[in-house]
Amino acid sequence: MSGYVTDKTLSVCADMFGCPNRCLHCWLGHSPNVRMEDGADEYIVGKFSPYCEKIEFYSWLREPDFCDGYKKRWEKDLALSKNARPERFGLASFWRIVRDEDYVPWLKTLGVKKVQLTLFGLEKTTDRYVGRRGAYGEILKATDIMIKNGVTPRWQCFINEENKDEIVKIYGLARKMRETVCPELEFFVHEGSCDGENRKLYPIRINKRDIPEELIPVYFGYGDLLTERECCLALENDGSQPYFHNGDGIVIYISNEYDVFFNFTNMSDPWKIGNLVSTPADELVRMIVCEDTPALRLAKKTSWSRLAETFGDKSSERAFSLDDYKIFLFNKYLDSEAAGGKKEE
Numbered sequence: 001m002s003g004y005v006t007d008k009t010l011s012v013c014a015d016m017f018g019c020p021n022r023c024l025h026c027w028l029g030h031s032p033n034v035r036m037e038d039g040a041d042e043y044i045v046g047k048f049s050p051y052c053e054k055i056e057f058y059s060w061l062r063e064p065d066f067c068d069g070y071k072k073r074w075e076k077d078l079a080l081s082k083n084a085r086p087e088r089f090g091l092a093s094f095w096r097i098v099r100d101e102d103y104v105p106w107l108k109t110l111g112v113k114k115v116q117l118t119l120f121g122l123e124k125t126t127d128r129y130v131g132r133r134g135a136y137g138e139i140l141k142a143t144d145i146m147i148k149n150g151v152t153p154r155w156q157c158f159i160n161e162e163n164k165d166e167i168v169k170i171y172g173l174a175r176k177m178r179e180t181v182c183p184e185l186e187f188f189v190h191e192g193s194c195d196g197e198n199r200k201l202y203p204i205r206i207n208k209r210d211i212p213e214e215l216i217p218v219y220f221g222y223g224d225l226l227t228e229r230e231c232c233l234a235l236e237n238d239g240s241q242p243y244f245h246n247g248d249g250i251v252i253y254i255s256n257e258y259d260v261f262f263n264f265t266n267m268s269d270p271w272k273i274g275n276l277v278s279t280p281a282d283e284l285v286r287m288i289v290c291e292d293t294p295a296l297r298l299a300k301k302t303s304w305s306r307l308a309e310t311f312g313d314k315s316s317e318r319a320f321s322l323d324d325y326k327i328f329l330f331n332k333y334l335d336s337e338a339a340g341g342k343k344e345e
């Protein structure tokens with residue numbers, strides 16, 4: 001065993017059951033739903049256990065409670081965790097809410113008071129963005145079920161050029177619901193990261209000047225929102241190296257093929273740390289604890305100013321937070337390096 005033992009809490013999120021949706025904005029990226037084999041959970045925890053004092057184990061990283069027997073599954077996640085307890089994060093499955101009347105009452109027993117639901121516009125648009133016909137109707141039905149059970153819905157909307165007018169209509173619906181059935185209903189709008197699947201929406205990313213005025217008061221982080229041009233200007237003299245770092249805890253994602261990733265960004269090949277089956281555990285833990293992975297090594301060979309100069313578009317008015325823009329640039333750089341240093345078209 002290596003000397004790389006960490007006293008940080010290791011949160012291990014394994015994609016054991018997949019997700020019913022294929023959202024166009026999914027920053028994790030799409031992958032097939034493959035149920036991991038029985039015993040995968042013990043195997044995963046067993047690999048890390050000799051090196052970690054505290055482990056939070058999650059049997060999901062895409063849709064919580066998507067598996068049948070979700071109550072027993074939660075108990076098992078708790079039992080497999082070591083000196084730590086997994087959290088709920090106000091996340092739940094609207095797919096399950098509308099199919100299982102025990103689900104929301106059960107969530108309440110776990111202390112869940114609020115659940116986030118994501119809309120992309122009216123019916124056709126939301127169904128298209130979620131990747132499933134009927135999704136919009138399910139979200140409204142789930143909202144109704146939550147209100148009846150005393151759980152607060154938190155509606156988030158992702159805005160692009162093509163759906164901005166529909167988001168205004170959804171905001172109108174939210175205000176009406178606040179007046180009539182649920183004064184606590186929460187609502188906010190966001191442009192989303194430009195990562196994973198959502199990066200493919202770059203051509204229709206909202207321009208800052210096109211954000212409808214009535215949405216500005218409910219726009220998350222509007223005060224720090226920049227245009228792409230402003231991001232490029234903010235970085236043009238920044239000679240520092242890109243830096244991605246774990247905080248007080250370490251969060252890792254395990255794909256259904258046992259590939260291991262940090263949670264810094266999407267689960268693409270350039271970000272792969274290793275594979276739980278084929279990479280020796282002590283080497284995997286060393287790379288995780290020392291943050292010594294192929295992507296992070298490439299980070300040391302460039303600077304933000306160079307990335308902005310190479311991959312940024314100073315004529316673009318697209319809206320970004322600076323942090324989201326940095327990861328967008330860095331992922332373009334990784335793709336370019338994987339292609340032999342050629343700049344993407």
Ligand code: SF4
Nearest residue numbers: 019021022023026062
């Ligand atoms: S955003 Fe969430 S619900 Fe949508 S496809 Fe990704 S993991 Fe599934």
